[in-house]
Amino acid sequence: MYSPCNRALGALTAAFFGAVLVHRAEAAVLKVCVDEASPTAATDQRVAREAGKSQDDAVEITMFAGYGRGGEGLPPSRFAKMAESDCDLIMGFPVDVSNPNLPTNVEATSAYAATGFVMVRRRGSADTPLADMPHGSKVGIAQLDTYAGLLFETHPNLVMHVYPKDSLMLGALQAGRISAAVGWQPSIVLLARGRAGHAPVDMAVLPGPHMVWNLVALYAPRSRSAANAFNRGLYALSAQRRLEQLIAPFQRATAMPATSRLSSPSALRPAVAWDTEMGRAMTVSEATSGVKSRHSKPPALYTTDQAAKGALAYYQNCAMCHSPLLDGQTAGYPGPALKGPDFADPSYDFHLSDIFNFVAKLMPSATPGSLSHEQYVQIMAFILQQNGYPAGDNELVYEVAEKSKVPIRYYGK
Numbered sequence: 001m002y003s004p005c006n007r008a009l010g011a012l013t014a015a016f017f018g019a020v021l022v023h024r025a026e027a028a029v030l031k032v033c034v035d036e037a038s039p040t041a042a043t044d045q046r047v048a049r050e051a052g053k054s055q056d057d058a059v060e061i062t063m064f065a066g067y068g069r070g071g072e073g074l075p076p077s078r079f080a081k082m083a084e085s086d087c088d089l090i091m092g093f094p095v096d097v098s099n100p101n102l103p104t105n106v107e108a109t110s111a112y113a114a115t116g117f118v119m120v121r122r123r124g125s126a127d128t129p130l131a132d133m134p135h136g137s138k139v140g141i142a143q144l145d146t147y148a149g150l151l152f153e154t155h156p157n158l159v160m161h162v163y164p165k166d167s168l169m170l171g172a173l174q175a176g177r178i179s180a181a182v183g184w185q186p187s188i189v190l191l192a193r194g195r196a197g198h199a200p201v202d203m204a205v206l207p208g209p210h211m212v213w214n215l216v217a218l219y220a221p222r223s224r225s226a227a228n229a230f231n232r233g234l235y236a237l238s239a240q241r242r243l244e245q246l247i248a249p250f251q252r253a254t255a256m257p258a259t260s261r262l263s264s265p266s267a268l269r270p271a272v273a274w275d276t277e278m279g280r281a282m283t284v285s286e287a288t289s290g291v292k293s294r295h296s297k298p299p300a301l302y303t304t305d306q307a308a309k310g311a312l313a314y315y316q317n318c319a320m321c322h323s324p325l326l327d328g329q330t331a332g333y334p335g336p337a338l339k340g341p342d343f344a345d346p347s348y349d350f351h352l353s354d355i356f357n358f359v360a361k362l363m364p365s366a367t368p369g370s371l372s373h374e375q376y377v378q379i380m381a382f383i384l385q386q387n388g389y390p391a392g393d394n395e396l397v398y399e400v401a402e403k404s405k406v407p408i409r410y411y412g413k
Helices: 004-008 041-054 078-085 166-174 185-194 221-239 243-247 284-292 304-317 352-362 373-386 398-403
Strands: 029-035 058-064 089-096 113-122 137-142 158-163 180-184 201-205 212-219 271-275 280-283
Touching: 029 041, 029 221, 041 058, 041 089, 041 212, 041 221, 041 243, 078 089, 078 212, 089 221, 113 166, 113 185, 137 166, 158 166, 166 180, 166 185, 166 201, 180 185, 185 201, 212 221, 221 243, 304 373, 352 373, 352 398, 373 398
Parallel strands: 029 058, 029 089, 137 158, 137 180
Antiparallel strands: 089 212, 113 180, 113 201, 113 212, 271 280
16 A cells, blocks of 8 residues: 555655756756656656646656555655755655645645545445444555554444455445445545446545645755746646646645635745644644644653563564564565654654554554554553653553553654
C-alpha cells in the first residue's frame, strides 16, 4: 500500500541519481522528479508539464522509485538530499492539512491538488456515515494505512477487517464480504480504473483530522526561483480554469478555499493548510511552530521491567520488519522506523493511544492482534523507552494505553 502514512511514520528509500542541481539562472530546463510508484504520478506529470509550458519553460521529468525493501517508501529525511542533488522540484508529496509537516531542509510550493482517505462503497449502496453504521458493520482497511486505522478507535460500532493489499480489500467489498472500505483515494482510483469486469464503486473523502491531504512540490532553498516559476504556472492554470481538469478526479487544493479566487501571482505562497479559525492559509512553519514548543518534559508511563520484557517481545515479533534498533527502513528493513524524529515528529499529532491501538490491533502484519495484551503493553513500553521516555513506578496498563492522549514525541539526542 502506498500512502502518506508510510511517509509520516518514516517509510521512504530509493536510489538517487547523483546529478548536480540545475539552477534556473543557468539553464532553461526545469528538472522535475516524479515518484513512479505513486498513484498520483500521472497527475503530477500533467501538472508539471502544463505549469512549465505556461511559463515557456521546458520540463525534464525524471521518474524515480519511491519505495524500498518490502514496498515501503523513503524516510522523509531523504527528500532533502534528493532536492539538493537531483531535482529542482519533487512532485506529489502529500501534506496533512490538519497537521502539515515537511521533511527537514526542504520547502514546499503552493498546493495544486487535494486528496485523502475515502470511504469506498459498492455503487448504489446507502451513503451512511461511519458513525451511523449499524453495530458490527464490517469495514475493510489496508494494513499499512496508519491514519485510516485511527478511525476505528473513534468508531467502536465497526468491525475492522485488515487486508495486506488494497486490491484484496476491493475484492472483498465487491464480493459483499464487507460493507465498506477505507483507503487512500489515489490508490483506490488507480485500482478501480484497472479492474475490468468489476462493479464500479462510490467514494467520498472522509472528514476529520488526518483525512485530507494537499499535494505539493518539494524543493531545496537554492531552487526557490524554480519553485516561484512553478507557482506562477499554477496561477496561470488556475486563472484559465484548467487546473481542475488536470488534477481530476482529485479536488482543488484546500489551501485555496473555494470562496477565495487567486487574484495575482503573488497570492501563491508556500501555504499548505487552511486554518478556519484564523481565516487564512498557513505555511508549514506557522502551523507547526506552536506544536513543537510544547511537551518539553517526557512523562514516566511504564516500568523498567515492562520495557525489559518488551525488548524481548519486540525482538521476537517486530525486529524482522522494523530492525533490532527500531530504525526500520533507514537500516534496510521493510518496515518503518519506530523511533526518532521521523517517527515521532510533533506535527504528526500522534498520541500514545494512536500508536498503541495501531500496534495492538494491526501488528504483527501477518497475524494482527495475535499477541497477548501484556505483550503489546510491554512492546509499547520498549518503544517509549527507545524514544526517550523515562521509566517510572507505575506500570502501563492496556486499558489506559488504549485511551491515553499523551503526545508521542522523540526525546532522544
